[in-house]
Amino acid sequence: LVQDAAADFARATTPAQLEDAKARYLGKTGRITEQLKALGSLPADEKKTRGAAINVLKHQVEAALNARRAELAQLQLEAQLQAEALDVTLPGRRRGNGALHPVSRAMERIEQIFGSMGFDVADGPEIETDWYSFTALNNPENHPARSMQDTFYVDLKDAEGRWLNLRPHTSPMQIRYAQAHAARHAGAATMPDVRVIAPGRTYRVDSDATHSPMFHQVEGLWIGADVSFRDLKALYLDFVQAFFETTALQLRFRPSYFPFTEPSAEIDIMFESGPLQGRWLEVSGAGQVHPQVVRNMGLDPERYIGFAFGSGIDRLAMLRYGIDDLRVFFDGDVRFLGQFA
Numbered sequence: 214l215v216q217d218a219a220a221d222f223a224r225a226t227t228p229a230q231l232e233d234a235k236a237r238y239l240g241k242t243g244r245i246t247e248q249l250k251a252l253g254s255l256p257a258d259e260k261k262t263r264g265a266a267i268n269v270l271k272h273q274v275e276a277a278l279n280a281r282r283a284e285l286a287q288l289q290l291e292a293q294l295q296a297e298a299l300d301v302t303l304p305g306r307r308r309g310n311g312a313l314h315p316v317s318r319a320m321e322r323i324e325q326i327f328g329s330m331g332f333d334v335a336d337g338p339e340i341e342t343d344w345y346s347f348t349a350l351n352n353p354e355n356h357p358a359r360s361m362q363d364t365f366y367v368d369l370k371d372a373e374g375r376w377l378n379l380r381p382h383t384s385p386m387q388i389r390y391a392q393a394h395a396a397r398h399a400g401a402a403t404m405p406d407v408r409v410i411a412p413g414r415t416y417r418v419d420s421d422a423t424h425s426p427m428f429h430q431v432e433g434l435w436i437g438a439d440v441s442f443r444d445l446k447a448l449y450l451d452f453v454q455a456f457f458e459t460t461a462l463q464l465r466f467r468p469s470y471f472p473f474t475e476p477s478a479e480i481d482i483m484f485e486s487g488p489l490q491g492r493w494l495e496v497s498g499a500g501q502v503h504p505q506v507v508r509n510m511g512l513d514p515e516r517y518i519g520f521a522f523g524s525g526i527d528r529l530a531m532l533r534y535g536i537d538d539l540r541v542f543f544d545g546d547v548r549f550l551g552q553f554a
């Protein structure tokens with residue numbers, strides 16, 4: 214009987230089969246159980262010896278069963294190990310770390326540099342009203358900047374019934390910021406200077422190697438009782454020297470025109486060494502804020518004067534990283550972008 218059981222158990226290859234086999238010996242109608250039941254009809258002395266003998270059989274069957282159980286468990290474990298095997302000698306697959314976009318890095322540098330010079334950093338909406346993008350900035354009604362060839366319009370109108378636009382420059386933010394500043398200090402005898410930069414995305418209908426329909430500018434504004442072009446030149450020189458990490462750099466103003474500044478200038482820089490040595494490079498528009506614009510900020514142009522500038526951040530980043538095609542910034546090719554990690 215014990216041999217039968219051992220053979221039966223050995224044939225079982227799954228735990229379920231093994232349980233079935235077990236039932237044939239130890240179950241309700243199993244062979245051992247039947248023998249135990251049969252004890253009842255035996256005389257007392259025989260019952261004792263026979264009972265003891267059956268118990269020995271029973272223990273042997275149970276031992277065989279447990280041995281097979283352990284074996285099956287071991288086999289199952291081995292199969293599982295094999296199925297889930299890892300080749301720990303394979304080279305690891307590196308997970309990319311991600312990196313800041315070069316334009317974001319340039320923007321952070323600009324904020325940090327002007328921040329260290331006491332400038333606040335402001336933000337504003339990318340979808341603007343006609344008043345903030347143009348009227349407040351002294352842009353005449355028929356100015357070409359207002360045309361559909363230059364500005365993206367949104368299919369929605371503002372409270373005055375004028376089409377909203379994707380801001381074509383960061384200048385609306387100087388108005389918004391100065392208005393809030395003026396309102397905060399309204400009625401006070403003195404007002405702290407307005408000193409702010411406002412970086413952000415800007416949009417124009419334009420696309421080639423040096424123009425992208427979406428680009429980045431940083432607006433700068435400094436208004437006070439006695440702020441002049443001198444301050445602008447000193448400030449901007451400090452900025453570009455810090456940004457490009459060199460003092461071997463010259464700055465010049467070229468006369469220009471913007472409706473919101475008078476006089477107006479383009480700011481050029483020239484590196485005295487390096488790959489861009491000796492070439493004048495335009496980096497910013499600038500000028501003394503027009504009295505009408507100061508008035509539109511909610512300030513008295515008889516008391517307050519100052520300057521503004523608007524610089525191309527992408528352009529600054531291109532110069533800093535030696536890139537000659539603006540479009541690579543916005544193609545989203547991680548092989549290019551990963552170099553700035």
Ligand code: PHE
Pocket residue numbers: 381382383384471474498499500521522523524
């Ligand atoms: N808003 C101008 C532009 O986008 C730049 C500028 C800003 C010029 C502030 C003067 C003063 O071209």
